[in-house]
Every structure is written in structure tokens, then in C-alpha cells.
Amino acid sequence: MGKVIVVTSGKGGVGKTTTTANLGTALALLGKTVVVVDADVGLRNLDIVMGLESRVVYTSMDVIDKQCELSKALVKDRRVDGLTLLAASQKNNKDDMQPEEMKAICSKLQTDHDFVLVDSPAGIERGFNNASAGAEEAIVVTTPDVSAIRDADRIIGLLQHAGIEPINLVLNRFSPQLVGNGSMMDQADVLDILNIDLLGIVPEDLGVITSTNRGIPLVYEDTSAGSQAYMRIARRLTGQRIPIPDLEEKGFLSNIVNWFTRNR
Amino acid sequence: MNISIKQLFGRKPKSSSIAKQRLKLVITQDRLDVDDRFMTRLHHELAEVLAKYFEFSVNSVQMSLKQEGNSYVLVADIPYKKFHDANPR
Numbered sequence: 001m002g003k004v005i006v007v008t009s010g011k012g013g014v015g016k017t018t019t020t021a022n023l024g025t026a027l028a029l030l031g032k033t034v035v036v037v038d039a040d041v042g043l044r045n046l047d048i049v050m051g052l053e054s055r056v057v058y059t060s061m062d063v064i065d066k067q068c069e070l071s072k073a074l075v076k077d078r079r080v081d082g083l084t085l086l087a088a089s090q091k092n093n094k095d096d097m098q099p100e101e102m103k104a105i106c107s108k109l110q111t112d113h114d115f116v117l118v119d120s121p122a123g124i125e126r127g128f129n130n131a132s133a134g135a136e137e138a139i140v141v142t143t144p145d146v147s148a149i150r151d152a153d154r155i156i157g158l159l160q161h162a163g164i165e166p167i168n169l170v171l172n173r174f175s176p177q178l179v180g181n182g183s184m185m186d187q188a189d190v191l192d193i194l195n196i197d198l199l200g201i202v203p204e205d206l207g208v209i210t211s212t213n214r215g216i217p218l219v220y221e222d223t224s225a226g227s228q229a230y231m232r233i234a235r236r237l238t239g240q241r242i243p244i245p246d247l248e249e250k251g252f253l254s255n256i257v258n259w260f261t262r263n264r
Numbered sequence: 265m266n267i268s269i270k271q272l273f274g275r276k277p278k279s280s281s282i283a284k285q286r287l288k289l290v291i292t293q294d295r296l297d298v299d300d301r302f303m304t305r306l307h308h309e310l311a312e313v314l315a316k317y318f319e320f321s322v323n324s325v326q327m328s329l330k331q332e333g334n335s336y337v338l339v340a341d342i343p344y345k346k347f348h349d350a351n352p353r
């Protein structure tokens with residue numbers, strides 16, 4: 001019996017789809033069986049971010065409408081063993097799906113996969129309800145800015161209310177330089193505000209953008225900071241104890257700045 | 265509040281500290297489902313009661329909600345001038 005984890009946020013555009021694609025791939029690279037589920041009905045992206053868009057034939061809506069078997073709707077990723085995608089319908093909208101239908105799909109998938117990662121749409125409405133319906137755990141993605149964090153807190157409240165536990169945080173697009181010069185909150189600030197456990201920090205990485213352009217998740221290349229961050233997060237999800245490295249800038253200048261400001 | 269070196273040198277506070285401060289306040293209010301109207305009403309009613317016991321200026325009262333661990337604390341700062349006579353004859 002695998003785990004169903006919803007990847008969600010509150011504010012849009014903070015990196016849910018990027019996180020789902022990379023963690024799904026990373027977990028498969030670690031030998032797990034994984035299905036990534038796009039729950040963003042009507043605005044599907046997970047297929048194109050993963051480079052699988054040309055191979056999608058059926059969607060979760062076809063499964064719900066009994067047009068095809070669930071197993072047949074799963075698109076196999078040929079680059080790594082054990083990774084499949086369940087795409088969202090692009091021509092339907094969020095109201096065409098019921099939370100119970102999503103829940104049924106997730107509980108079926110969980111019987112023969114180690115991980116079911118559900119990519120949620122932004123917001124607190126129907127799309128979020130559908131995406132989280134079958135989830136036992138949640139990953140909340142946020143960037144270190146005021147709007148994303150405020151909205152993350154709202155989502156955390158809703159997840160807690162739904163009894164989803166644990167809820168872990170991925171802090172995305174973190175910039176050591178900006179933290180160093182005092183214009184971005186650091187992880188301690190964000191955790192102090194949100195009061196949940198940190199699963200990992202993903203730095204701002206140009207490689208995320210170029211790998212998305214190519215449809216090849218960043219984790220296939222193991223040198224970039226973003227790729228390594230996602231691999232570490234995936235290992236933590238499998239239960240390994242991997243410390244979260246301090247990404248803050250430790251240059252000469254920032255040490256001086258830190259010395260001057262450490263009492264604030 | 266400790267006075268930091270930066271303040272002594274007259275520099276502006278870091279924008280990340282301001283962001284954190286603002287977020288803490290607004291998120292506490294979000295969580296408790298408390299809005300500005302509620303806070304204003306509480307402010308007025310509290311001031312009315314307190315005025316029976318001591319002398320202060322209503323405008324000098326500062327009220328805020330804070331989170332400490334898992335609980336919330338209502339902090340009211342009321343600079344008073346003097347107590348009214350507690351047992352007037």
C-alpha cells in the first residue's frame with residue numbers, strides 16, 4: 001500500500017507542477033513505483049512539463065466516464081522504470097469531477113504504487129477539494145514572499161481541517177543572495193510563521209526553466225543545485241534522514257552583514 | 265525590542281524583517297477569522313470598561329494579537345495616568 005500525497009499551494013505559480021514532476025521522477029530514480037496525477041482539470045500542465053504531452057491518449061475524466069480502464073490511462077515514462085502519469089482532461093473543467101471520484105482513483109492507484117503524487121491546482125475551491133480528496137499527506141509549496149506565504153497558511157488550515165497529516169513544506173525559489181542581503185525571508189522566518197515541518201528548500205535555478213522547455217525534469221541531470229535539492233527531498237520522502245543544508249550565502253561580505261544584523 | 269547596530273547607524277530595517285512582522289500579524293488575524301472591525305470594536309468596548317478603573321487616553325491604547333507556540337495572546341498596551349479611587353466613599 002503506497003502513499004497518496006497532494007502537492008498544493010494556495011497561490012498559483014509557486015512551483016507545484018515543477019515539484020510534482022521532479023519528485024515523481026526522483027522517486028522513480030530511487031527505485032520506487034510512482035504515478036503522478038494531474039488534478040488541474042482544464043489547465044493541464046504536468047504532461048508538458050514532464051515531456052509526455054505527445055503520448056497522452058486517455059485522461060482521468062475518461063476513467064471516470066468509464067471510457068477506459070485506469071491502468072490503460074496511465075502513460076508510461078520510458079526514461080525511467082516505475083514512473084507513470086495520469087493526465088487531466090483539458091476540455092473539461094473542475095466542476096465536472098467529484099471529490100469522491102478522485103478519491104476512488106487515488107485509492108486504486110495506491111494499491112500498486114509506492115507513491116501517488118497529486119498535482120493540485122492553485123486556490124481553495126473545487127480544484128483543491130478534488131485534488132486533496134484522496135490524499136493522506138500533503139506537500140505545501142511556497143515561495144518566500146508575503147502573498148505566497150499568507151495563502152500557504154490558508155491552505156494549511158484547510159488541510160488540517162480535512163485531517164491530512166503530515167503536512168510538509170517545500171520552500172521554492174529560495175535565493176541565498178537575497179536572504180544574505182536582507183531582502184528575502186530565510187527558512188527560519190518562514191517556518192516561524194507557518195509552523196509546519198520543512199521537507200526541503202529548492203533554490204532559484206535557471207535549470208528549472210530550461211529543463212521545462214525541453215520536457216526533461218531537472219533531476220535527470222545531477223549537477224545543478226535544484227536537481228540536488230529535489231533528490232534530497234525525494235530521499236526524505238522515502239524515509240531516509242538527509243539533513244537540510246544551509247543554503248544561505250556564507251561569503252565574506254554576508255558574514256559581515258550577518259555579524260552586524262544578528263541581533264535583529 | 266533591542267536596538268541593533270543598524271538602527272544606531274540610522275539605516276532602514278531589512279525588508280525581510282518587515283515582511284515577517286506584517287505576515288505574522290495578518291496570519292494571526294486570518295487564522296482567528298478576526299477582521300479590523302472586530303479589533304476596533306474590541307478596542308472601544310475594552311476602553312469603556314477600563315475607563316471606570318483608571319485614567320488614560322483612548323488613542324494611546326495599542327492592541328494586537330500574537331501567536332506564541334500553539335496559543336494566541338491578546339496584547340494590550342495601555343499607558344495610564346492614574347487609577348481612580350478604588351473604593352470611593
Ligand SMILES: Nc1ncnc2c1ncn2[C@@H]1O[C@H](COP(=O)(O)OP(=O)(O)OP(=O)(O)O)[C@@H](O)[C@H]1O
Pocket residue numbers: 009011012013014015016017018019040045120121122172173174202203204205206208209212226
Ligand atoms: N526553483 C525554481 N527556479 C526557477 N524557476 C522556477 C522554480 N520553480 C518553478 N519555477 C518556474 O516558475 C513557473 C511556475 O512553476 P509551476 O508551473 O511549477 O508552478 P505551479 O504552482 O504549478 O503553477 P500553477 O498554480 O499555475 O499550477 C514556471 O515557469 C517554472 O519554470
Ligand SMILES: [Mg+2]
Pocket residue numbers: 016017018040045119120121
Ligand atoms: Mg501547476
